[in-house]
Amino acid sequence: MTEPLSINAPLLLAGLSSGLLNYLLHSSLLLGGAWLIERSARLRPRQASHREALWRLAFFGPVLTAGLATLLSWSPAPTAGPLASPTATSTAIERPALPEPSDAPTATATPPMREPAPMTGAERPTRQAPAAPRAWLQLPPEASAAVAALAAAWALLAGLGLLATGLAWWRLRVQARRLPRLDDDADLHGCLQTLARSAGLPTPPLRLGRAEWPSPLIAPGGAICLPAWALQLPPAQREAVLAHELAHLRRRDPAWRLAAQLLNQLAWLQPLNRLALRRLDALAEQACDAWATARPSDAAREQARRALAESLYRCAQELQQAAHPVRRLQLLSRMAASGRSPLLARIDALMNPAPNPHGDPTMNPKPEPYTALPARELWRKRVLVGGLTLCALALPLLGVGHSQPLDLSRLRDLGHSFEARFGVGSAMGTRIVKNSPSHNLDIRLSGQMRFNEDQTALESLSQGRLLIDERREGWHRRAEFLPGEAGQAPRLIYSLDGKEQTPDAEGQAWLRDRVALAGETIEGSEKRVRSLMAQGGVARVLADIQAPALEDHRRRSRAEALLKQGRHSDSTLQTLIQVSSGIDSDFERRQLLETLIEGQALSPALQAELLNSLNNLSSDFERRQVLESLAPRLSPDTATLQAWVQAAQGMDSDFEKRSAIVELIERQGSLPSLAAALQASLSLDSDFEHRIALEAVAQKLPRQVALDAQAEAALRAYSESARRIDSDFERRIALSALLDAGVHQKTALLGVLDAARSIDSDFERAELLSALAAHLPADAELVARYRQAARGLSEHERGKVEAALDPVMDRLAQAAPAAPATPAQAAPAASAAPAAAISRLKPPSPPRPPAAPSLP
Template sequence: MTDLLLTWGCSYLLHSSLLIAGLWAAERAGWLARLATGTQEMLWRLALLGGLVSATLSLLPAPAATPADVARPAAVLRAAPPAPKDVAPAIVETPATAPPSAQLGALPLMAPLAPRAHDLAVGSAAVWLLGALLMLAGLARQWAGLRRAVRRLPVLSDPRWRSFAVQLAAAQGLPLPELRSARPGWASPLLAPGRVLCLPAWCLDLPDDEARAVLGHELAHLRRRDPAWRLLAAVMNALLWPQLLNRVALRRLDLLAELACDAAAAAPSGQRLALAQSLLRCAEALKAGGMGHGPALACGAASEGSPLSTRVRRLLKGDENAPRERRGVRWGLVAVILVAMAAMPAVVISHTDAGALLERLGVGDLSISTGGGSHIVSRYPGGSFTVHLDGQVTFNDAEDDVQTLAGTLTVRERESDVTREMTLTSSGDGRIQRDYRVGKQPQPLDDAGRQWWTKTAARLAEQLTDPLVRAKRLFGRGGLDAVLADLERARDDFPRRQRIEALVRLGQPLPPAAQDRAIAVAAGIGGGFERRQALQALAELTLAEPQQLAWLKAAAGIDSDFERREALGALAPKLLDSPAVLAAWTDVLGRMGSDFERRTAIAAQVDATSHPAALAAALQAADRIQGDFEKREALSAVAKRLQGDETELVAAYARATAGISGDFERREALAQLLDRPKLGAAGLERVLNSAENMGGGFERLQVLLRVAERLGELRPVDAALVDHVRRAGRSLGDFERGQIERALDSLG
């Protein structure tokens, strides 16, 4: 769900940015200025809302594919369902329904969403949703406050204004708005929720023609339903707050709305100059009183984002100078934006990570499933390979032809300028009809076609066969060497990882030489997620020191801290405590840039094993962590595995705490060590050495009082340690030193 939400959000940001930025560029180039105000408004609204539509369309299930459209982009990567253990042939069944995921252009995904990318997705989606909730809450509060403020305004009883309002509302077929006197801080006439027209004090003395112009402008807002649109725009802006370009579109729409209402109010004879004069009076009121336009959720005659000077110039030009265009031009432009909205669902930001992006855009044979059937999609420089299977298929033992087929299988391959296509259709009597084409023309299956099909069938069998079923078949034919050779032949990360997992699940003993070959293949996997999965599978084996060293070297080459940490967690229970292995393990941790991932890996390792050598390596790795909190957490994980009488480990632990700059974090780390049951005088001395460098008086006092408490457990009491406690607290205040003395006096 989180991935779907983030995919939709990223796609919306991309689509809306393209639409709004494109229209903005057209405006900057002067093209929009040649269009009528209504046309411009329609285009900006389409640009504002188009990203919502296109991003949603991109996530809708794709229609069932047919042999004519198998080259279309596939939707979501799925591993083929595992076949029963007693079935030898490869069987691929069409899933009932599988909603498509998003894709980057026409390129399918090469791997599931990496957990580290998933963590980023969760965080980004959470920030987006939290920001939207906060902004919606603020908007609701603003709306409620505006409603309360308007209800408290005094009703306007001026008979002249009420007479004008009745006449103009009746002429336009609108309900009569309620007239109220605006608050002192509102300089512009405005429409508030509930069709309430608020008039500032300066308006009440306007001449009749200017009063009618002001009322005509506000009633035009009502006729256009601008208050509802402004509220909708505010809600949309709150929900989609990461899209900053929405503000550009909304400012343009505010200005266009004001221009449209100006044109409506100025339509009666003689009203154009009157409306311009009223706008100038409004500008003078804004400048003289230092007042604001009014609430953002209300529609005002001079709202923010609608420059008065632009509107006055437009009014003074007259209708004859207003831009117009032919109706065909208007609808042609609308059609262009609609076509862009329809095409944009093919361009979607999906769950890819930057490190593997080029690889994902390159080559790869992929098993893919959608609601329309099972697919294989491969793209490479100069060619492509696509498959659509609707039903189920088995291959012969030689894997050079289809043995049985229920349904339809279509294969198309393009190499340079030559496109070959084979369509296999099952008949009711078990026979398979074959339709072979070169280009679009049917051809008899000649020698070249048979050679192509033999190679293609082997490729299909390799891709569509469940990896474990394939491994068992190969093992039955040629033993472990056949399985390893097939593993080494895999060209892409995904099948390599799948075949390594199948090799481990075979349950056959793997000699060191076989383990070396499998680890070498895993080390050649470029994608961090796939390499981690492969190494996790290999970690289930019993690896000797040379194999663990090779395994750790492969883990060090993973390009993601999260994936490294997850891989190390799989090896943790079996990690050898030899110096070489622990040095290699420390090197993998040293390649992590994230303190959180390093600390989590250390905690997982010490939870899995309590060998003194492993704990010493963990302390060495923890000492390199930069963040105080993460270092303290890593040290605490080690402390829980100590008894307190491990002299060298306690000394290393105390030295590591000295590297914590925050007094609270250091105190917490030392407290963990002081809780060890067998901590003796030597350990207390180490704690005091670390506590002496603490700057915070309160934190240092807590450590010293805890040391004094532990001193009471030693018999006889060590006088040198008592003096050390006093020295460590010498720079504290009188009150703190008094507490220390009382604690020491209790020792007797």
């Protein structure tokens, strides 16, 4: 059966580190070569476009060549003999005997062993190592681990740099879209249209730059942003500025600059990239200056150069007067403003042009007729292009790799522990590595193997091996099991401190424990648990689970295997809950508790004990997972619910806490569970998470008119929890959710009105009261409380609230009872009662001004 292919951490780091080293090597050669060629008087290309192409090839080319070199070097490594035994150590430390496990059989504790006969190198079985990068320049094993750690750190920092660059680009794009357009200036816009037509481009948007942008720039999206001082320039200088920026758009410099910055962030370890970026920026500015000043006559060309030079000088003045440096978000789009852009050199080149300038003819809108190059110049150009092409083709053949598959166990300072499985089909291997400053364990398993009943001995092995290597302070043990001859028991090669010998009692105890670790990793713990149950029942298994110095995953695996044997008594389950509290790994502990919850029927007392055991579970995620597993089965018992509240409130993460609360509400929905959820919601610090939890509670609250004491208490608890929300918006949404869910009993409405009085925002309070008025019955007490909640509102918001209350007042007037009276008094009395009620509810009318005295 073919096994799924999984990620191999050592090979992944090996490939990553090899790719990084290949890039550093190739980029150093190409960038250094480009610098030497440009410095050489004989090899330097005379045209700026050729020099720019040279630097682009040297800057972007190493990404392709390094990738090809890494892929070409990725092939299976040659077979290797068995690992050499470490040299004997001279340390003389008395080693205490390892404790014999209580469950170890007294007879046949180890597989048949015999002293191995001396074997030559040819007789020892060979093993196929995993695939690893193989290159012509190989690193020694001592340096491989350090390079792998460097590669991991490089990848992390490169990812952060790419994220920062992306955020800066997005921020600049958003800011540019919010800038005012400059369409009102007809002369400026007409000049831009004329220049855009000559460049063969659509007219780009023209916007007024921000005050902190002292120079023109091209924002993401192609908009030209001009500072305020550029609008005050003479027409000739403004035309030169616009022509220069359009030249950047014509050359697609913003896209090239973005790609260069992303690559620079990705390859931040290469210092020569900064040199390449400076040269590319300078060449781009020279090419744009050449296009902006291209004119048919010498006089017009001289005027254009002077205008552009004067605008650059004004830009330099603005940069010097700026109170702070240009912000990093302009890094992608600034052209002339960059600190790397030699403004003074450009001004000098414009004012004092060379007698025979070699500009970029492709930037000239009206290029001169083509003239053939001299024979010597043509020969030099062909040699240069051919040499660069051969170098680029040969670079993938030059790679850097590791001399052997990367061994993560060399990274001891990481204190790392992992289990890796790799391979396809029958070529499956497993490796267990545990590292700490004082303990190193490395177990490698491959081939087909079978263990005895309690998994303390290896019975058969074919087409592979079992290697166990462990170091502790004072001793180093190594055991290697190899296939036996003609179906016999596996052969054992055991060494202590580098000396091969027959294992003594201490060594046999060590072998049983480590073989059991390998067996449980391969086969699971069910086989061992069944064997122990046959020997001594559940008590024997519990004693084995509680053995001291047992790894967390083995303890969890044995406990899960016991739970799968069927239903167990409360005392057994209580013991397993106590066992889970002693597991240090939150992940292993959570897995055991989930198996316990899903596979066994827990009494309310056991549920409470399990919940109380979560108080020392540090991971909020793992605790939330346990609470969600228990939610469908949670007992309504008061003590159990109180334990659940304490477990939920003990989480620091509001997200995890809210998720656990919502899961309980959706799975249960009973009034006791809703009361527990509301009590737990009081500990939520995030107003958003608090509101989400209350919205879930609102969907489960009772909607019938007749309520018992428990239901009324839940409604009051809801309004009290909503009152604890600090945000007026979130509080209003939480209270409105109660109304939208159809919970319109008088107790609920009174709670909403009481909570609404604490909303400071007039708008939010008026919105809530207006929505509540649609569900308000003709009840004088509710109307009075409604008016109390509306006190202090602004005149505008008070008018909205009064308008929403008018239909309620009409219904209240119609429902007012009529007092018994004579027919003559019936009509006045009938109208007096509602009028009196209304007069008590409406605010008193303002006093009328005194009447003017009448004239005689």
